[in-house]
Amino acid sequence: MIRTVLLAASLSALTLAASAFAADKPLRIGYVFAMANAPALIADKEGFYKQEGLDVDLKALGDGPVIQQALAAGELDVAYVGTPPVYQWYSRGLKSTILAKVNYGQAAVMVSDKSPITTLQDLKGKKLAGVKKGSGMDVLLRGYVLKDKAGLNPDQDLNIIDMPPGNMNAALERGIVDAAFSWEPFVSQAELRGTARVLFDVNQALPQYPWYVVIALPKTLQERPDDVVKLLRAHRKAVAFLNEHPDEANRIIADAFRLEPVQGPGGTTISPEQIVARARTRLGWSAELKPADLAFIQRLMNDSKALGFMDVDMSPAQLVDTSYLEKASH
Incomplete structure (x- = not known):
């Protein structure tokens, strides 16, 4: 009995030590380099991660499959990525959890x-x-x-x-x-x-169809739950900034993507900020995952199976957990 108690205490101490060690390291965030993932950029540029006391290592990557490979290799903790690669890799064993929405449209x-x-x-x-x-x-x-x-x-x-x-x-x-x-x-x-x-x-x-989402690995959720909530609080702040300060946000986006002015058909010069403003007519930002979003994700899952990209039936309930986002609203 005493040995069992001591063993349980030792395991608990090891778990706490592992969590403390993980929390000392930057939270490694990968995102698909797309304008729709602007909340990741805004949270970094406006200091929202730092406001939450979060040290991050933010990396821009090319596409969803590349991000899934990085997650599988243990090179990322959290990612901003399109939903299909998340559930496709989930069906193959990489059990990521969808925590929040990033954007709609694009x-x-x-x-x-x-x-x-x-x-x-x-x-x-x-x-x-x-x-x-x-x-x-x-x-x-x-x-x-x-x-x-x-x-x-x-x-x-x-x-x-x-x-x-x-x-x-x-x-x-x-x-x-x-x-x-x-x-x-x-x-x-x-x-x-x-x-x-x-x-x-x-x-x-498909008005306001959801696209990019925030995901985390089970290991991240287990070892760094407080940091995940901090991340999502910063994410909420970034989405609010994009919606409440469009002109300033457009300048940040234009600079981050190194957009060049373009010459219009009439010879007029169109500024990078104007390009971003036009892009906003096709996309927007929101953190909330609503029933209509989950229905769209189900549609994508059905299409992926029909197209042969995965061989099992899946539902959003298997990999969506909004409890961390709810905690981040307080």
Whole structure:
């Protein structure tokens, strides 16, 4: 009996020591380098992490699958990422937890301003620039845009070319592709330059559809629950700043993404801040995960299974936990 008590006390002490050691290290945060993930930037630039007494190591990464790989390798504790890679990797054993929403909206199909294409159905037989197969945006493109809205088979009816979004506008202008499925600020840059037009705006078809979310590993939640709450409190502050101080936030975003002025079709110069302001017509920010958001995530899960990106049925209830976000509201 005494030995059991001593063993339990020793294990408890080891757990507390491990938690204290983890808390001494920076919270490693990865985020997909997209304008929609601006809350991560704002929280850093405006000092919201520091206000919460949180030391962070913030890293910008290319896409959701890359972030999932970094989480699996133990290189990140928390991430701002699109939902599909989260549940796809969850189905394979990487049990991340979705804690909060980051944004809604962002994506659109673009064509050249000189293109004869007028409907999604016209993409049949064409070349379309997309992103890495199986990524969040790819699931949205193949499942919702092409299969549901256009009635096209994404593997047979057109040629989807994997391309960095930063290269898509040039590829459209040069005729390398007939269309591109991209996000902000790239959509607004091309639109304001007058070299491309929006063929299909996802946010008009699915108003305020959720996209990026904040996730954490079980180890992070177990060892650093207080830091997770601090992170989400900083996240809430950043979302509020974006919504309450748009002009200042636009300047921070334009600077972080090193946006250059663009020349409009009439020869007018359009500032980086104006590009961000246009992008805001397609996206916005919110931390709350609402029932409609969970329904959309379920739709993405169904599409991922139908597209062969995972082989099990899943529901948002398996990986969503908003209790930390609720604590961060106090």
